[in-house]
Amino acid sequence: MSFDPVMPPYNASDPTARFVASSCLDFLFIELVPMSYRITNELEEVVVASSSSAADAASIPQSQGTVKKMDEEEEREAVFWRLEGIGYRVGMGLVERFSKDRPKFNDTLDVIKFLCKDLWTLVFRKQVDNLKTNHRGVYVLTDNAFRPFSRMSTEAGGQAVVKAQPFLWIPCGIVRGALAAMGIQATVQAETSELPGAVFQIKTIPAKS
Amino acid sequence: MTVFALIIINKAGGLIYHRTFHEGGLNKISTNDYLVLAGTFHGVHAITARLNPIPQQINRNSASSAGIMTRPEPPSGLEVLESENFRLQCFSTLTGIKFLLFTDTTQTNVDLTMRRVYEMYTDYVMKNPFYQLEMPVRCELFERKLTSYIREVNNR
Amino acid sequence: MVVYSFYIFDRHTECIYQKSWLPPPSIQTTTTSSSDNAKLVFGTVFSLRNMVRKLGGEDDAFISFRTAQYKLHYYETASSLRFVMLTDISTLSMRNVLHQIYINLWVEYVVKNPLSPVEHKGGEGVRNELFELGLDQFIRGLM
Numbered sequence: 200m201s202f203d204p205v206m207p208p209y210n211a212s213d214p215t216a217r218f219v220a221s222s223c224l225d226f227l228f229i230e231l232v233p234m235s236y237r238i239t240n241e242l243e244e245v246v247v248a249s250s251s252s253a254a255d256a257a258s259i260p261q262s263q264g265t266v267k268k269m270d271e272e273e274e275r276e277a278v279f280w281r282l283e284g285i286g287y288r289v290g291m292g293l294v295e296r297f298s299k300d301r302p303k304f305n306d307t308l309d310v311i312k313f314l315c316k317d318l319w320t321l322v323f324r325k326q327v328d329n330l331k332t333n334h335r336g337v338y339v340l341t342d343n344a345f346r347p348f349s350r351m352s353t354e355a356g357g358q359a360v361v362k363a364q365p366f367l368w369i370p371c372g373i374v375r376g377a378l379a380a381m382g383i384q385a386t387v388q389a390e391t392s393e394l395p396g397a398v399f400q401i402k403t404i405p406a407k408s
Numbered sequence: 409m410t411v412f413a414l415i416i417i418n419k420a421g422g423l424i425y426h427r428t429f430h431e432g433g434l435n436k437i438s439t440n441d442y443l444v445l446a447g448t449f450h451g452v453h454a455i456t457a458r459l460n461p462i463p464q465q466i467n468r469n470s471a472s473s474a475g476i477m478t479r480p481e482p483p484s485g486l487e488v489l490e491s492e493n494f495r496l497q498c499f500s501t502l503t504g505i506k507f508l509l510f511t512d513t514t515q516t517n518v519d520l521t522m523r524r525v526y527e528m529y530t531d532y533v534m535k536n537p538f539y540q541l542e543m544p545v546r547c548e549l550f551e552r553k554l555t556s557y558i559r560e561v562n563n564r
Numbered sequence: 565m566v567v568y569s570f571y572i573f574d575r576h577t578e579c580i581y582q583k584s585w586l587p588p589p590s591i592q593t594t595t596t597s598s599s600d601n602a603k604l605v606f607g608t609v610f611s612l613r614n615m616v617r618k619l620g621g622e623d624d625a626f627i628s629f630r631t632a633q634y635k636l637h638y639y640e641t642a643s644s645l646r647f648v649m650l651t652d653i654s655t656l657s658m659r660n661v662l663h664q665i666y667i668n669l670w671v672e673y674v675v676k677n678p679l680s681p682v683e684h685k686g687g688e689g690v691r692n693e694l695f696e697l698g699l700d701q702f703i704r705g706l707m
Contacts, residue, residue, distance in 0.1 A: 434620065435620065452611045483632070487631050491616040
């Protein structure tokens with residue numbers, strides 16, 4: 200990932216040329232979500248198993264099979280924080296690397312524009328299509344063809360929009376991390392009403408002075 | 409342009425003849441493998457006829473105009489198979505015997521060659537009083553005529 | 565050129581996708597169900613593929629066969645995914661077309677689809693809208 204335009208000749212025989220297939224990033228984004236669900240559930244099982252065996256192993260031996268799983272909401276929360284956290288860390292690192300040649304930011308809008316143009320291109324290979332703000336710290340970014348959703352599809356009536364939701368959590372984290380690295384504290388939420396579009400809402404938290 | 413080999417399969421799926429005319433065209437396989445191959449092909453041939461995706465329908469227009477219900481052509485089985493290294497043409501006689509000619513991929517006019525081979529079979533095998541029907545073909549005259557004909561084709 | 569039907573078999577030999585472009589069959593004709601048909605198709609191409617390898621060598625590949633009524637085209641990927649297409653007999657080699665379906669539709673809309681599982685038991689994840697739409701458009705564009 201780089202802003203630097205690839206200069207010709209960029210053929211494979213050039214020993215200094217380095218390329219990464221963009222599919223790698225696609226696959227990574229795809230796999231991180233089910234992986235987080237797996238990790239979250241496995242950790243929960245370990246916790247439940249160890250606590251039950253430590254507390255009262257003898258009384259109900261069969262309890263292992265029917266351990267109380269997290270309910271859906273808890274699972275969703277746990278996975279969200281896991282993915283959002285990964286994204287946050289990535290976002291912070293990315294900005295460190297790719298803002299180095301930029302002139303200083305004047306205000307928050309400047310930062311948001313950097314996010315919409317440069318960072319978005321870097322991570323999602325296109326710019327945000329629409330940026331709206333209420334001028335009181337809320338920014339709404341609309342991407343009509345959000346890259347991670349470009350090939351997302353299910354059978355007709357397969358609730359693709361609902362299933363797509365967890366795939367927004369890493370991008371949310373990346374945005375929040377990037378903003379944090381540029382000195383803006385914010386909460387970031389994202390949703391989609393129709394694939395492949397996505398809407399990100401950024402609420403900046405004014406710094407206490 | 410080369411004819412690699414000929415296989416004849418009887419109506420029960422048994423191998424009754426196999427001859428290689430050109431070394432290096434096909435892998436050498438044992439007679440037992442040839443027997444297995446004949447049986448497999450026999451089965452596959454029957455299935456390929458059943459897989460016909462086109463609905464069989466009686467042609468009503470021609471039937472009404474002619475006043476006779478014409479029986480639809482029964483679906484044929486596999487006739488030509490192509491792979492990267494060879495081409496296989498199968499001729500299934502009305503009596504259920506199958507002739508398999510293996511040639512190189514550029515071979516043309518296999519129909520003609522097939523026809524000649526079938527003629528030779530009828531002339532030198534079927535007309536041979538010592539030949540037992542459905543049994544392996546061991547007729548010297550057929551062998552000789554076939555070999556010289558194919559040599560002629562391969563040198564063309 | 566007419567395309568009759570299309571099948572995908574995974575490396576476990578299961579038929580994970582099939583589609584027909586024929587008008588729905590009339591009652592009198594079809595006695596075999598579509599899943600039976602898929603099994604017959606797989607048995608056929610598998611036998612022929614093995615036969616081709618036996619005779620033509622390990623590097624040889626089964627490309628197609630035709631009967632008097634239809635032509636069957638075959639393409640197998642390195643990952644043992646098998647694509648089969650039935651067309652009319654005048655159609656030239658469809659190997660390229662099957663390869664295109666593999667790289668432009670399968671890889672893009674099934675492999676790179678975040679909502680599609682890695683294994684497609686019962687066709688799960690293959691019958692998604694983008695793949696089906698892309699396939700239908702591609703095939704109708706050829707006809």
